[in-house]
Amino acid sequence: MAYLSHPLFSVETATESSVLLLYRNNGRCKFSCNAFQRRSPPNVFKFRVRNFAEGENFAGFLANDDQMLRWGCGGKLRGRSIRATGRKFVEDDNESSDDAEDTLQATIEKSKKVLALQKNLLQQIAERKKLVSSIKDGIINEEPAVSDDESFPDIDLTSGDEDPDEAYTSSSFPNNAPHSPVVETPKTPRAQTTTSDVEEREREYGKVSKTERVSPTVDSIGNRESGKETMESLHPLTTLPDPSGAFVLEKKKSLELEEATESKREIGPEKEEAKPPPLAGANVMNVILVAFECAPWSKTGGLGDVAGALPKALARRGHRVMVVVPRYSDYYEARALGVCKRYKVDGQDMEVNYYQAYIDGVDFVFMDTPMFRHRENDIYGGNRLDTLKRIILFCKAAVEVPWHVPCGGVPYGDGNLVFIANDWHTALLPVYLKAYYRDNGLMKYTRSVLVIHNIAHQGRGPVDDFHYVDLPEFYKDLFTLYDPVGGHHFNIFAAGLKAADRIVSVSHGYAWEIKTLEGGWGLHHIINENDWKLQGIVNGIDAKEWNPKYDVHLTSDGYTNYSLETLNTGKPQCKRALQKELGLPERPDVALIGFIGRLDQQKGVDLIAEAIPWMVSQDVQLVMLGTGRPDLEEMLRHFEHQHRDKVRGWVGFSVKTAHRITAGADILLMPSRFEPCGLNQLYAMMYGTVPVVHAVGGLRDTVEPFNPYGESGLGWTFDRAEAGQLIHALGNCLYTYREFKKSWEGIQRRGMMQDLSWDHAAQQYEDVLVAAKYHW
Numbered sequence: 001m002a003y004l005s006h007p008l009f010s011v012e013t014a015t016e017s018s019v020l021l022l023y024r025n026n027g028r029c030k031f032s033c034n035a036f037q038r039r040s041p042p043n044v045f046k047f048r049v050r051n052f053a054e055g056e057n058f059a060g061f062l063a064n065d066d067q068m069l070r071w072g073c074g075g076k077l078r079g080r081s082i083r084a085t086g087r088k089f090v091e092d093d094n095e096s097s098d099d100a101e102d103t104l105q106a107t108i109e110k111s112k113k114v115l116a117l118q119k120n121l122l123q124q125i126a127e128r129k130k131l132v133s134s135i136k137d138g139i140i141n142e143e144p145a146v147s148d149d150e151s152f153p154d155i156d157l158t159s160g161d162e163d164p165d166e167a168y169t170s171s172s173f174p175n176n177a178p179h180s181p182v183v184e185t186p187k188t189p190r191a192q193t194t195t196s197d198v199e200e201r202e203r204e205y206g207k208v209s210k211t212e213r214v215s216p217t218v219d220s221i222g223n224r225e226s227g228k229e230t231m232e233s234l235h236p237l238t239t240l241p242d243p244s245g246a247f248v249l250e251k252k253k254s255l256e257l258e259e260a261t262e263s264k265r266e267i268g269p270e271k272e273e274a275k276p277p278p279l280a281g282a283n284v285m286n287v288i289l290v291a292f293e294c295a296p297w298s299k300t301g302g303l304g305d306v307a308g309a310l311p312k313a314l315a316r317r318g319h320r321v322m323v324v325v326p327r328y329s330d331y332y333e334a335r336a337l338g339v340c341k342r343y344k345v346d347g348q349d350m351e352v353n354y355y356q357a358y359i360d361g362v363d364f365v366f367m368d369t370p371m372f373r374h375r376e377n378d379i380y381g382g383n384r385l386d387t388l389k390r391i392i393l394f395c396k397a398a399v400e401v402p403w404h405v406p407c408g409g410v411p412y413g414d415g416n417l418v419f420i421a422n423d424w425h426t427a428l429l430p431v432y433l434k435a436y437y438r439d440n441g442l443m444k445y446t447r448s449v450l451v452i453h454n455i456a457h458q459g460r461g462p463v464d465d466f467h468y469v470d471l472p473e474f475y476k477d478l479f480t481l482y483d484p485v486g487g488h489h490f491n492i493f494a495a496g497l498k499a500a501d502r503i504v505s506v507s508h509g510y511a512w513e514i515k516t517l518e519g520g521w522g523l524h525h526i527i528n529e530n531d532w533k534l535q536g537i538v539n540g541i542d543a544k545e546w547n548p549k550y551d552v553h554l555t556s557d558g559y560t561n562y563s564l565e566t567l568n569t570g571k572p573q574c575k576r577a578l579q580k581e582l583g584l585p586e587r588p589d590v591a592l593i594g595f596i597g598r599l600d601q602q603k604g605v606d607l608i609a610e611a612i613p614w615m616v617s618q619d620v621q622l623v624m625l626g627t628g629r630p631d632l633e634e635m636l637r638h639f640e641h642q643h644r645d646k647v648r649g650w651v652g653f654s655v656k657t658a659h660r661i662t663a664g665a666d667i668l669l670m671p672s673r674f675e676p677c678g679l680n681q682l683y684a685m686m687y688g689t690v691p692v693v694h695a696v697g698g699l700r701d702t703v704e705p706f707n708p709y710g711e712s713g714l715g716w717t718f719d720r721a722e723a724g725q726l727i728h729a730l731g732n733c734l735y736t737y738r739e740f741k742k743s744w745e746g747i748q749r750r751g752m753m754q755d756l757s758w759d760h761a762a763q764q765y766e767d768v769l770v771a772a773k774y775h776w
């Protein structure tokens with residue numbers, strides 16, 4: 001093999017401190033080289049790369065120091081020049097290497113100085129941000145309407161509803177199928193909030209006093225007060241675990257927390273360094289998330305929330321990130337890109353145009369075509385074939401977006417690129433990527449990850465549907481599935497799961513459940529066969545959108561923003577405002593219970609219905625917000641009609657009302673039969689609203705049951721999707737709400753102090769993307 005002798009590359013966007021990292025062919029062999037400037041023009045920097053062979057493929061990226069990544073590139077070395085798909089990469093002839101070594105050395109020295117300067121600069125920025133946010137906090141206290149720190153932008157140094165093909169999907173399975181396996185897997189909790197996380201949050205929300213943090217039944221030096229025994233006897237409905245270990249552990253945690261807080265006090269906040277999320281470093285990639293909905297533009301449920309928030313967290317880690325989503329109506333932030341492409345669907349030419357908005361470091365690309373227009377209130381609606389054609393068009397076009405759609409003037413290109421597809425609607429993308437391109441030696445460095453948000457919806461149809469997807473006949477097997485209920489059928493999710501390079505499910509518990517007969521909805525065999533590429537990652541939440549301190553829906557009609565510091569005044573005010581808005585008696589002492597969600601089998605609304613006679617016999621108020629099955633919508637109206645002094649059934653989709661219920665309610669009910677992750681319980685905890693949930697999927701992963709002995713835990717759980725179990729758990733919860741105010745407040749505060757942001761999940765996603773990238 002003939003090696004090139006030190007080919008030189010020139011990059012206009014580089015700086016003296018830049019490093020070019022190139023990965024040869026299979027990504028195993030890495031080359032890095034520092035920039036040096038050799039001649040005019042002065043803003044062009046050179047990189048010398050050794051031992052690359054003629055015609056060799058590479059993927060690579062440019063870093064301006066060991067962490068701050070500027071951009072990625074990919075391409076093929078041809079002779080002594082490269083065809084790069086990155087930004088402002090300039091072809092360059094080979095040059096003699098004689099005088100380069102000295103220059104290189106000098107450049108390295110300079111780089112070190114520049115790095116030191118940058119570090120200093122970062123420190124200054126962190127201090128200024130802190131100053132500005134403390135000023136803003138002051139302003140927010142006077143004017144709660146003021147929201148996030150947009151006036152001081154981050155300085156970027158890193159340069160359904162019922163399934164449409166109902167006959168073939170969920171309804172192909174008996175509705176009474178036990179979709180609530182009792183999970184016996186070892187529980188893998190989400191990242192625990194560390195002491196420093198807690199302190200961070202304390203800084204954010206204000207200091208939690210000693211008495212607030214320490215268990216109310218424990219004195220300050222660790223002796224158990226008589227109150228503990230009282231708790232035991234006064235919680236007759238609670239199954240109490242062995243108290244000893246939990247108590248000691250909890251006490252230790254409290255003391256550690258205090259010590260750490262004390263030492264922080266000594267250090268003083270001015271000496272603390274602001275910690276930006278860690279950057280992806282050498283793992284930086286181009287990432288394109290494709291989904292059928294994306295908040296705030298389009299949303300029918302949790303998928304919209306994830307598509308709106310996860311990409312921003314990935315971008316914060318330094319990746320170049322795009323979201324591709326249908327354009328259902330005019331979005332004022334998005335501008336037309338003037339790119340028009342045509343794709344064939346069922347023999348017909350379909351025209352596709354693109355719009356783009358760049359927000360919070362993410363390129364949001366909206367695909368416009370007559371098929372999508374005016375569907376914002378019926379995204380997954382229409383007959384089965386119409387839906388199938390929409391998803392075929394979307395996936396065919398989306399896979400080519402990195403070539404055709406210039407963002408910031410430069411397309412993403414197909415080197416160092418990973419697609420993240422979501423649920424069955426985009427499960428065709430991994431198949432097209434493979435069949436149209438990778439099988440033909442194209443997009444060789446592009447990978448796909450398929451995320452399972454809900455495996456119950458799969459895009460099932462008759463086997464003949466295969467001819468619509470325009471694939472070679474030998475791909476038919478990928479789609480054909482047999483199960484005792486559906487018989488032989490065409491299954492899009494099945495094909496996507498097989499074709500994707502990696503699979504993610506939205507919690508650890510759900511990753512386990514979908515391997516079971518009950519939880520896999522007919523796909524458990526495929527999941528088990530592909531277990532090696534499956535990983536569970538618990539969703540995060542958009543900490544800007546769902547934060548009681550900044551929530552824009554709490555700034556009018558008597559609601560107010562609140563934080564950990566103002567929990568005892570802010571939350572009761574929101575409760576009063578909610579009661580007023582709903583026309584319920586304005587009583588601070590009554591327990592206000594909320595439910596938000598799709599009205600269908602999954603969400604266990606029928607369990608609430610069964611429990612209603614018991615609930616209305618209690619001193620409670622109940623508000624339920626949801627849309628979905630007409631019979632369940634009717635049921636909501638009926639309950640409201642029957643119990644006007646206690647129950648409100650709000651039929652409709654209202655983001656504002658969802659936020660207000662989350663803030664104003666004391667308790668959030670989630671009796672879901674199955675719940676891949678669940679976001680509402682996470683939102684609830686951020687707002688000091690205590691969740692009562694069926695311990696399944698992500699609910700089990702995220703809601704640690706309350707333990708009155710150790711004063712630990714975040715809510716109440718029950719093990720079987722039965723009304724009796726729901727009543728038992730809710731009974732305990734209400735009892736604590738009424739009789740043990742301090743314990744209640746402890747649960748609220750622990751919930752609010754968790755770090756539920758997307759940053760942790762984004763890091764785990766990054767690991768999956770990297771694993772996909774290096775898989776051949």
Ligand SMILES: Nc1ncnc2c1ncn2[C@@H]1O[C@H](COP(=O)(O)OP(=O)(O)O[C@H]2O[C@H](CO)[C@@H](O)[C@H](O)[C@H]2O)[C@@H](O)[C@H]1O
Nearest residue numbers: 301302303453597626652653654655658675676677678679
């Ligand atoms: N009537 C209404 N009005 C206003 N807002 C409403 C509403 N009904 C629901 N919402 C909102 O929609 C979202 C629903 O989130 P879930 O996680 O419960 O969702 P879903 O079952 O749709 O998602 C699937 O995907 C998500 C994301 O991965 C998983 O968490 C989940 O378990 C899985 O079933 C929340 O933001 C909620 O506030």
